[in-house]
Amino acid sequence: MWSFFHKLGSPPWLYSISGVILRWLLPITLVALAVGLTWGLLFTVPDFRQGNSYRIIYIHVPAAVVALAGYYVMAIAGAINLIWKMKMADVAMKSAAPVGAALTFVALLTGAIWGKPTWGTWWVWDARITSMLILLFLYLGVIALYEAFDNKEAAGKACAVLCLVGMVNIPIIYKSVDWWYSLHQPASIKFTGDSSIDTSMLYPLLLTIAAFYALFTCCLLMNMRAELLQRGARTSWVKKLALAGKST
Amino acid sequence: MGHVSAPLLAAHAISLERGGRELFQDLSFEVLPGHLLQIEGPNGAGKTSLIRILAGLSRYGFDGRVSRYTALLYLGHQSGVKALLTPRENLAWHVAGEGQYSDEQIETALAKVGLYGFEDVPSHALSAGQHRRVNLARLYLSQCPLWLLDEPFTAIDKTGVLELEALLVRHVEAGGAVVMTSHQALQVTYEVRYLSLVEGLIL
Amino acid sequence: MSPPGSLQFCVRLLRRQLVLAVRRPIEIGNPLLFFAMVVALFPLGLGPAPDQLAGFAPGILWIIALLSNLLTSDAVFRSDFEDGSLEQLLLAPQPLFISVLAYIGAHWLITGLLLALVSPVFALMLNLPGSAVGTLVLSLLLGSGVLSLVGCIGAALTVGLKRGGMLISLLVLPLYMPVLIFGSAAVKAAVTGAAAGPYLAILGAMLCLAIALSPLAIAAGLRISIDA
Numbered sequence: 008m009w010s011f012f013h014k015l016g017s018p019p020w021l022y023s024i025s026g027v028i029l030r031w032l033l034p035i036t037l038v039a040l041a042v043g044l045t046w047g048l049l050f051t052v053p054d055f056r057q058g059n060s061y062r063i064i065y066i067h068v069p070a071a072v073v074a075l076a077g078y079y080v081m082a083i084a085g086a087i088n089l090i091w092k093m094k095m096a097d098v099a100m101k102s103a104a105p106v107g108a109a110l111t112f113v114a115l116l117t118g119a120i121w122g123k124p125t126w127g128t129w130w131v132w133d134a135r136i137t138s139m140l141i142l143l144f145l146y147l148g149v150i151a152l153y154e155a156f157d158n159k160e161a162a163g164k165a166c167a168v169l170c171l172v173g174m175v176n177i178p179i180i181y182k183s184v185d186w187w188y189s190l191h192q193p194a195s196i197k198f199t200g201d202s203s204i205d206t207s208m209l210y211p212l213l214l215t216i217a218a219f220y221a222l223f224t225c226c227l228l229m230n231m232r233a234e235l236l237q238r239g240a241r242t243s244w245v246k247k248l249a250l251a252g253k254s255t
Numbered sequence: 256m257g258h259v260s261a262p263l264l265a266a267h268a269i270s271l272e273r274g275g276r277e278l279f280q281d282l283s284f285e286v287l288p289g290h291l292l293q294i295e296g297p298n299g300a301g302k303t304s305l306i307r308i309l310a311g312l313s314r315y316g317f318d319g320r321v322s323r324y325t326a327l328l329y330l331g332h333q334s335g336v337k338a339l340l341t342p343r344e345n346l347a348w349h350v351a352g353e354g355q356y357s358d359e360q361i362e363t364a365l366a367k368v369g370l371y372g373f374e375d376v377p378s379h380a381l382s383a384g385q386h387r388r389v390n391l392a393r394l395y396l397s398q399c400p401l402w403l404l405d406e407p408f409t410a411i412d413k414t415g416v417l418e419l420e421a422l423l424v425r426h427v428e429a430g431g432a433v434v435m436t437s438h439q440a441l442q443v444t445y446e447v448r449y450l451s452l453v454e455g456l457i458l
Numbered sequence: 459m460s461p462p463g464s465l466q467f468c469v470r471l472l473r474r475q476l477v478l479a480v481r482r483p484i485e486i487g488n489p490l491l492f493f494a495m496v497v498a499l500f501p502l503g504l505g506p507a508p509d510q511l512a513g514f515a516p517g518i519l520w521i522i523a524l525l526s527n528l529l530t531s532d533a534v535f536r537s538d539f540e541d542g543s544l545e546q547l548l549l550a551p552q553p554l555f556i557s558v559l560a561y562i563g564a565h566w567l568i569t570g571l572l573l574a575l576v577s578p579v580f581a582l583m584l585n586l587p588g589s590a591v592g593t594l595v596l597s598l599l600l601g602s603g604v605l606s607l608v609g610c611i612g613a614a615l616t617v618g619l620k621r622g623g624m625l626i627s628l629l630v631l632p633l634y635m636p637v638l639i640f641g642s643a644a645v646k647a648a649v650t651g652a653a654a655g656p657y658l659a660i661l662g663a664m665l666c667l668a669i670a671l672s673p674l675a676i677a678a679g680l681r682i683s684i685d686a
Binding site for chain 2: 467474
Binding site: 141144145147148156158162165169171175179182183184190 | 682
């Protein structure tokens, strides 16, 4: 157990093990994404009220779910960095931010595209979309704070504090926005139906959610590997790696 | 004194790297009561960094460990003097964390650093050297056994330097300890220990 | 001589902050002036129709309170950081997360409390019904406390940065949103004659949570900023 934690703190070990994981996870992710999206976008029955436009939930919902989970991954990595001073947690936190921000952006974009046929306008201040927008701001805040520091170690710690503050706040923000929306306009069409989703629509949705989680993991690992190489640019293991790469 | 007394501060294998450059490596030493330790090195050798690590202001970015066994007083580059407050208020505030001092004690301390008559002048009317003196007046009040002083002689005139040196000697003779950085050599009749960051050992 | 207790120390710190503020009165006047000027912008931008302004007044007043709080929170730790006082505070034997309450308290007294007290004047200028003014003041009193507590987290994290001003708004504004939602909702409820109590209670709950948690984040942020 302890040796595992010890290994986790070693960049070369993390670099090689993440390489092995990616070799398996990446193809699985791509297949799951392809199957899930084809199934959801082409082979499910149209919704009786929304027709075909609802199909975008196969991108929107997974992106939104994983974007939110990504913030928690980032915050937990930050906490590990603060408490146990683990440098690899800092790498994970820094690498998770752009991936999460990108997913949040995808969720917002697909929400807007879905809004056009459904509400007749590109942007509606719907509870879910507003929450996503705030989540995007939170992600951008973390990225901006990281970039603002010259001392990257301090940047990691400061961002970790910010992530933890954000983590406490996210449930409050979500609940507030939900409540604010219900106060102003009783929802006519909810983006995700309460319970009335048919199983034939649900299974591909679950598959795409799983695929998006895997996609997040892949992107996170690839980002981390790049960051590890950059940070270790002057160390012997990176030099060895670079020389080995040149010879093959 | 020697090794009978317990250390006030101990550094265990401290290494510091800045911008890919090793500033110092595996620095281990103890500060005992009666030690007057001067950290030496050219500009950029890491003197200020080391003293901040010892004080506990730098808590990461270096390897190794620092054990502090006593209350310490740290004076850094910045004087911490507020222009809007008078020297009396500034000093009272500087020592507020240690205890409540009477007006008389504050006045005496200010008089000792040559600020007699300036107690209630707004600090923005004072010079940089006088700001520094307000700061140094803390040393006359403080009960802390360990002093960490970063360039205490900056902006201080000749007589001020002499008084300060005498004060440092009195402090270490009374069983305190001083760790300081300075570009000039101390002119004291007391055994000064040197820690050279370039050579990494106590001479 | 034994060091003073953390509460006693905190009170001394609060007094120092207030003395500093009183000796530079413009720092106290600026947020109020800002409030007044931005209030004047809205009729110019939205048109002077009294009914329309009254409808927007709760939101307008709350947004301005939020912005003036944000603009002033950037400076809470800055001068102490620049002149080295903050280093001494970090090294003081009293726990930092209690000491920082003095900074937050001073900031709240100077911006939040004062703004809440003068807000009835601006509320009348925006044609807010008189029956809602009491709720407005109460909601501002509670809500601005949360704003100060959260704003100081941003201030602590950015105090070491040369250009913290713009960054702090990016960090802190998303965290302000729940306060804005419930603060303006309380005033709106009072305008329509509904009970504002529940909203004020939620603001109070947010205040309790913020008092409990944000000093920890602020203390951590300050230690990181000093170290950077």
